[in-house]
Amino acid sequence: MRSSDFKTILITGASSGIGLELARVCAEKGHDLVLIGRHAGRLKDAATELAAHGVKVHTIRKDLSEPEAADAVLKELTRKKISVDALVNNAGFGDHGAFEKSDWEKVSMMIMTNVHALTHLTRLVLPSMRAHGRGIIVNIGSTAGLQPGPYMAVYYATKAFVNHFSEALDYELRGSGIRVTCILPGATSSGFQEAASLNGSLIDRLAKLATSRQVAEFTYAKMMAGRRFAIHGVFNRILAFSLRLTPRFLVTFMAAKINGEGS
Ligand SMILES: NC(=O)c1ccc[n+]([C@@H]2O[C@H](COP(=O)([O-])OP(=O)(O)OC[C@H]3O[C@@H](n4cnc5c(N)ncnc54)[C@H](OP(=O)(O)O)[C@@H]3O)[C@@H](O)[C@H]2O)c1
Secondary structure (H helix, E strand, C coil), rough: HHHCCEEEEEECCCCCCHHHHHHHHHHHHCCCEEEEECCCCHHHHHHHHCCCCCCCCEEEECCCCCCCCHHHHHHHHHHHCCCCCCCEEECCCCCCCCHHHHHHHHHHHHHHHHHHHHHHHHHHHHHHHHHCCEEEEEEECCHHHHHCCCCCCHHHHHHHHHHHHHHHHHHCCCCCCEEEEEEEEECCCCHHHHCCCCCCCHHHHHHHEEEEEHHHHHHHHHHHHHEEEECCCCCHHHHHHHHHHCHHHHHHHHHHHHHHCCC
């Protein structure tokens, strides 16, 4: 795939962490950008910084947990006459703690953002990509989606959805010129830890976190190489392989311990 064929890239959750770093990488490579997030100020700062690379940067402030968010984004793209060549579904967040005691509003917003908005946006950009005979859809999944995750149960399950949906859709779109790339970061330093109430938890203390920049560079390389599924980091790849060989109850037990059970 030639990166020059994919001039305009839309990135959700581009106001911090992996999304912001990916926007930086894309701007450095000469792509025009559409940045989506909830915080107008952060988006504006990012747009000002990235425009210095001589690329066009549009921002759309939108809370993707709203049921009609994807429709509103498409409407805005149409109004601005922007055709998206690559969609990066990156926006997402987690929640740490026992499901029974969880804040339902936060859980519901997580499912809407991580699953509903990602799926709906993908559905809405496909007709135009199909008409052009090419396109890239990048979904940011997670190594968390490779197993059940007690004490982050819903987050792990949303990422299992993302991982499986992406692979299945890539299969359905074979021969269309549209590729779906699912990226699985492991623990990465970003705003994620605070948003998921993970600061100071066992995983936060034990894991050697990748930087958002490392994951962003990896994501750009894999999406432009047309890869279907890519796990970031050698340690995470070994871990992912070992999960296949380990009994499910043990995998679940280990995830519970990593997520802080008993600590
Ligand atoms: N960090 C990790 O350890 C890790 C590991 C594996 C996968 N991931 C995945 O990587 C992706 C990026 O996360 P990150 O680590 O970069 O965390 P982050 O720094 O907290 O960034 C999350 C981004 O998502 C946006 N966002 C969250 N809720 C939103 C909503 N309702 N509507 C619109 N935008 C929303 C945030 O923007 P606003 O706050 O401005 O809305 C922010 O730009 C997520 O899908 C996450 O699940 C992270």
